[in-house]
Amino acid sequence: MSAGINEVEEPNSKVLRLGADAPLQLESGAILAPLQIAYQTYGTLNAERSNAILICHALTGDQHVANVHPVTGKAGWWLSLVGPGKPIDTDRFFVICSNVIGGCMGSSGPASINPQTEEPHGTDFPVLTIGDMVRAQARLIDFLGIETLLAVVGGSMGGMQVLAWASMFPDRVFAAMPIASSAKHSAQNIAFHEVGRQAVMADPDWRRGRYVLEGTRPVKGLSVARMAAHITYLSEAALQRKFGRNFQDRDAPTFSFDADFQVESYLRYQGISFVERFDANSYLYLTRAMDYFDLAADNGGSLAAAFKGVKTRFCLVSFTSDWLFPTSDSRQIVHALNASGASVSFVEIESDKGHDAFLLEEPNLFATARGFLDSAARARGIKEAGR
Amino acid sequence: MIPGAFTNTEMRSDHRLVAGMVSAGSRVLDVGCGDGLLLHHLALNKNVDARGIELSREGVAACVAKGLAVIQGDADTDLADYPDDCFDFVILSQTLQATRQPRVVLEQMLRIGRNAIVSFPNFGHWRIRANLMFQGRMPVTDNLPDTWYNTPNIHFCTIRDFVALAEELNARIVRADALNAAGKPVAVQLPWWFWNLLGEQGIFWLERGK
Numbered sequence: 001m002s003a004g005i006n007e008v009e010e011p012n013s014k015v016l017r018l019g020a021d022a023p024l025q026l027e028s029g030a031i032l033a034p035l036q037i038a039y040q041t042y043g044t045l046n047a048e049r050s051n052a053i054l055i056c057h058a059l060t061g062d063q064h065v066a067n068v069h070p071v072t073g074k075a076g077w078w079l080s081l082v083g084p085g086k087p088i089d090t091d092r093f094f095v096i097c098s099n100v101i102g103g104c105m106g107s108s109g110p111a112s113i114n115p116q117t118e119e120p121h122g123t124d125f126p127v128l129t130i131g132d133m134v135r136a137q138a139r140l141i142d143f144l145g146i147e148t149l150l151a152v153v154g155g156s157m158g159g160m161q162v163l164a165w166a167s168m169f170p171d172r173v174f175a176a177m178p179i180a181s182s183a184k185h186s187a188q189n190i191a192f193h194e195v196g197r198q199a200v201m202a203d204p205d206w207r208r209g210r211y212v213l214e215g216t217r218p219v220k221g222l223s224v225a226r227m228a229a230h231i232t233y234l235s236e237a238a239l240q241r242k243f244g245r246n247f248q249d250r251d252a253p254t255f256s257f258d259a260d261f262q263v264e265s266y267l268r269y270q271g272i273s274f275v276e277r278f279d280a281n282s283y284l285y286l287t288r289a290m291d292y293f294d295l296a297a298d299n300g301g302s303l304a305a306a307f308k309g310v311k312t313r314f315c316l317v318s319f320t321s322d323w324l325f326p327t328s329d330s331r332q333i334v335h336a337l338n339a340s341g342a343s344v345s346f347v348e349i350e351s352d353k354g355h356d357a358f359l360l361e362e363p364n365l366f367a368t369a370r371g372f373l374d375s376a377a378r379a380r381g382i383k384e385a386g387r
Numbered sequence: 388m389i390p391g392a393f394t395n396t397e398m399r400s401d402h403r404l405v406a407g408m409v410s411a412g413s414r415v416l417d418v419g420c421g422d423g424l425l426l427h428h429l430a431l432n433k434n435v436d437a438r439g440i441e442l443s444r445e446g447v448a449a450c451v452a453k454g455l456a457v458i459q460g461d462a463d464t465d466l467a468d469y470p471d472d473c474f475d476f477v478i479l480s481q482t483l484q485a486t487r488q489p490r491v492v493l494e495q496m497l498r499i500g501r502n503a504i505v506s507f508p509n510f511g512h513w514r515i516r517a518n519l520m521f522q523g524r525m526p527v528t529d530n531l532p533d534t535w536y537n538t539p540n541i542h543f544c545t546i547r548d549f550v551a552l553a554e555e556l557n558a559r560i561v562r563a564d565a566l567n568a569a570g571k572p573v574a575v576q577l578p579w580w581f582w583n584l585l586g587e588q589g590i591f592w593l594e595r596g597k
Contacts, residue, residue, distance in 0.1 A: 344458060368448050371453075
């Protein structure tokens with residue numbers, strides 16, 4: 001069993017446990033109880049409870065935004081953006097990030113133990129939506145005693161949650177920053193996700209999702225899913241720049257199916273290292289939640305209706321080489337927000353790093369985030385950090 | 388001093404004129420808002436709902452840092468996405484001549500806003516006429532320093548041309564000003580042809596026709 005699976009019941013982070021008396025009604029009609037939410041916080045909540053920023057993580061992210069990851073030992077996934085003196089300044093703001101439900105780092109998900117059977121849920125776990133994730137997060141924000149978040153920030157699937165937050169709980173979101181995201185998952189993106197899921201389910205060790213009970217793990221299937229997905233996070237230019245046609249530890253092709261090329265070796269490494277920290281069933285559930293996301297469809301077919309009367313101020317960011325969540329997706333949101341009269345800013349950042357750019361050193365992203373959050377904090381009367 | 392809360396003497400002359408036309412508390416879209424100086428002034432001093440469109444990422448970032456709602460985009464393509472009548476004033480400063488379709492841009496401005504405020508370099512200015520007449524070459528002046536082959540200004544017009552276009556679009560000219568080389572308004576009692584000769588820039592406040 002991987003180290004990641006050990007994080008499911010007793011995660012190395014704060015945990016909110018809600019019992020059967022506080023069931024979470026899911027969009028599918030199913031009910032989730034008990035509910036466990038694993039989360040991290042950084043910084044201090046001020047007396048007015050007005051300086052809280054919620055960060056929403058992406059598909060394979062987790063609550064460990066700005067601390068060493070308990071499984072991989074690597075630095076937090078958004079350490080470049082979050083910390084003392086950083087654009088999301090933990091000396092000034094109270095930063096919260098929770099593992100999404102359906103995840104595998106301590107929030108209720110398919111790897112959690114079903115109290116009825118005392119076995120892991122596996123595919124008996126109810127299928128979730130982005131809206132369900134947000135409703136679960138709202139429980140955590142209630143528990144923390146925060147009425148209105150200063151900001152909700154996130155990229156990719158995290159950006160979907162940001163949009164859902166602003167649409168579902170507009171009065172609780174002062175500012176929203178969806179990065180490299182979309183108001184709906186495109187056919188192409190659903191297609192890529194389906195390839196990943198089929199790879200997992202085609203692995204004989206998946207055992208119809210009961211691999212934990214049967215003592216196996218669909219390592220190959222999940223790793224192939226990650227390899228395919230990883231290509232979509234990069235760009236042709238980035239792959240070319242990084243690897244070109246360079247050989248891996250050799251000078252000529254071996255006329256075999258070894259990883260002759262650096263790019264093959266890189267992808268294999270990405271696949272294998274992912275399996276160490278991620279649960280295969282979680283991957284199925286979270287990709288499904290993204291596929292189902294369509295904010296316009298949830299609002300009678302009109303994206304503008306999703307944001308009707310919303311007072312939240314928005315700042316959207318896209319990256320030029322991101323073909324998974326292209327600029328046109330962000331522009332569509334901008335148009336809808338304009339049509340609904342919402343306050344919206346939008347920046348397209350020049351980058352050849354593809355969708356992954358939102359996780360990387362992008363000074364222009366940092367400058368935009370800092371400017372937007374500073375102005376939101378000023379508008380809410382939050383003091384500068386005392387440094 | 389609050390950042391951006393500058394006094395009138397520090398304001399660009401055309402900005403000062405435009406700011407005088409915009410009514411307090413109105414909804415304003417500044418197309419090509421640059422680093423947001425005018426919008427910020429309007430937001431602070433006239434309590435307007437200030438929105439902007441700006442081509443450069445640096446400009447948008449500067450605006451976002453001022454707390455302004457500005458999207459990266461351009462006048463030719465992005466005005467079409469706004470619903471009818473969502474602004475009271477749509478401002479286009481020194482940009483009309485650089486658009487691909489000035490007429491369409493002006494039409495869109497008057498569709499999404501009841502009022503349009505447009506400032507542009509006047510190609511009918513005597514210095515430009517003289518340049519063309521005596522040198523026989525495309526004019527290069529202090530205000531328009533680019534040569535013909537690298538200028539972003541692809542659709543020059545004169546003040547009279549602009550008046551004709553406004554008439555074609557059935558727009559009412561609420562107010563018109565011309566600025567001379569020193570950035571000072573040309574006296575208002577002068578006839579049109581005089582403005583067209585002495586005004587280095589035209590600033591027009593148009594209202595959508597009935």
